Amino acid sequence: DVKVTQSSRYLVKRTGEKVFLECVQDMDHENMFWYRQDPGLGLRLIYFSYDVKMKEKGDIPEGYSVSREKKERFSLILESASTNQTSMYLCASQTGGNEKLFFGSGTQLSVL
Amino acid sequence: EDQVTQSPEALRLQEGESSSLNCSYTVSGLRGLFWYRQDPGKGPEFLFTLYSAGEEKEKERLKATLTKKESFLHITAPKPEDSATYLCAVLPHSGAGSYQLTFGKGTKLSVIP
Numbered sequence: 109d110v111k112v113t114q115s116s117r118y119l120v121k122r123t124g125e126k127v128f129l130e131c132v133q134d135m136d137h138e139n140m141f142w143y144r145q146d147p148g149l150g151l152r153l154i155y156f157s158y159d160v161k162m163k164e165k166g167d168i169p170e171g172y173s174v175s176r177e178k179k180e181r182f183s184l185i186l187e188s189a190s191t192n193q194t195s196m197y198l199c200a201s202q203t204g205g206n207e208k209l210f211f212g213s214g215t216q217l218s219v220l
Numbered sequence: 221e222d223q224v225t226q227s228p229e230a231l232r233l234q235e236g237e238s239s240s241l242n243c244s245y246t247v248s249g250l251r252g253l254f255w256y257r258q259d260p261g262k263g264p265e266f267l268f269t270l271y272s273a274g275e276e277k278e279k280e281r282l283k284a285t286l287t288k289k290e291s292f293l294h295i296t297a298p299k300p301e302d303s304a305t306y307l308c309a310v311l312p313h314s315g316a317g318s319y320q321l322t323f324g325k326g327t328k329l330s331v332i333p
Contacts, residue, residue, distance in 0.1 A: 112263075150325040151264075151307070166320065198263050208254060209321065211263030 110135040114199050114212040121219050127186040129215050131199030139202040140182035141209065142166075142174065144195040151198065157182055189219045222247045222312050226324035233298055233331050241293040241306055241327045249313030253291050254321065255284050256307040264307055267293075298331045305329070 115130035133140065141156040143166075153166030155174040163174050171193060175183045182201075186193055196216050200209040223246045233239055245253065252271050256264035268277040270286040277284050281302065283294045293306055305328045309321040 148325065151309075151323040153320055156320070200263075208266045208269055209264075210266070211256075214261070214263050216261075 110137075110201070110210045112199055112201050112210050112212040114197075114215050116215050117213065119215055119217045121186075121189050121217065123190060123219060125186075125189045125219075127189050127217070127219075129184040129186075129197055129199075129217070131182045131184070131201075131212055132180050133182075133201035133210070134180065135201065135203070135210075136179065137201035137203045137210075138179075139204070140176065141200040141202070142172075142182065142184045143198045143200065144168070145198055145214075146195050154184065191219050193217065194219045222310060222322040224308055224310055224322050224324035226306075226308050226327050228327060229325070230328045231330070233295075233329070235299055235331055235333050236297045238294070238296045238298070240295070241329070243291040243293070243308030243324055244289060245291070245308075245310045247310045247312045247322070250310060251313050252311040253286055254309045254311070255291070255293055256309065258305045258307055258326070267306075295329070298329075300331045300333050303329055303331045 112133045139158050142154045143151045145151050152168050154172050157163045157176040173185045196214050198214045199212040202209050225244045227242045255267040258264040268284040273288045275286050281296050285292045305326040307326045309323040
């Protein structure tokens with residue numbers, strides 16, 4: 109089975125801190141994604157990557173950056189965390205453009 | 221702009237009471253429609269992909285159907301373990317390199333014993 113692993117299940121950070129969320133997939137998938145999920149707003153795409161060192165902005169990239177130095181790893185970076193970034197963050201991977209997404213278990217981030 | 225609307229927002233069923241969830245979509249050419257199940261505090265889990273109108277897929281008590289404007293997830297004789305939030309997402313035909321799914325907000329299903 110495909111496994112998408114997110115490094116932390118819960119994180120609590122202070123306003124202004126730099127935050128790294130890590131995601132690793134074990135199936136050699138080309139595409140990787142970062143979403144955030146908020147009650148009443150659903151899943152919203154932050155960034156995605158279709159190749160190593162390649163990245164594309166999603167619908168809500170402001171306040172975030174990403175890094176993909178290796179094919180299996182996709183990192184989401186909050187340069188200066190703010191309270192409105194408190195959310196559930198979900199990483200996903202995909203083998204190709206038509207295919208289903210495989211999601212990780214999510215990281216519940218609280219910014220105080 | 222691509223849009224996905226799921227209804228109802230929440231649905232409460234007695235065990236064994238069959239029903240359907242709706243996913244209406246507006247998209248500039250459909251490449252695929254996806255159904256996911258999400259349990260509280262977990263990531264979405266893939267259920268089905270539908271690619272063209274008239275297509276149907278089944279898995280245990282779930283059956284997904286697709287028309288040109290909407291998809292239905294039919295739940296036959298549900299059990300309490302079917303309780304979850306069900307998400308619908310569409311993948312449009314766009315320029316090369318576009319992989320963006322648009323998700324609906326989900327239907328929260330509760331099945332009461």
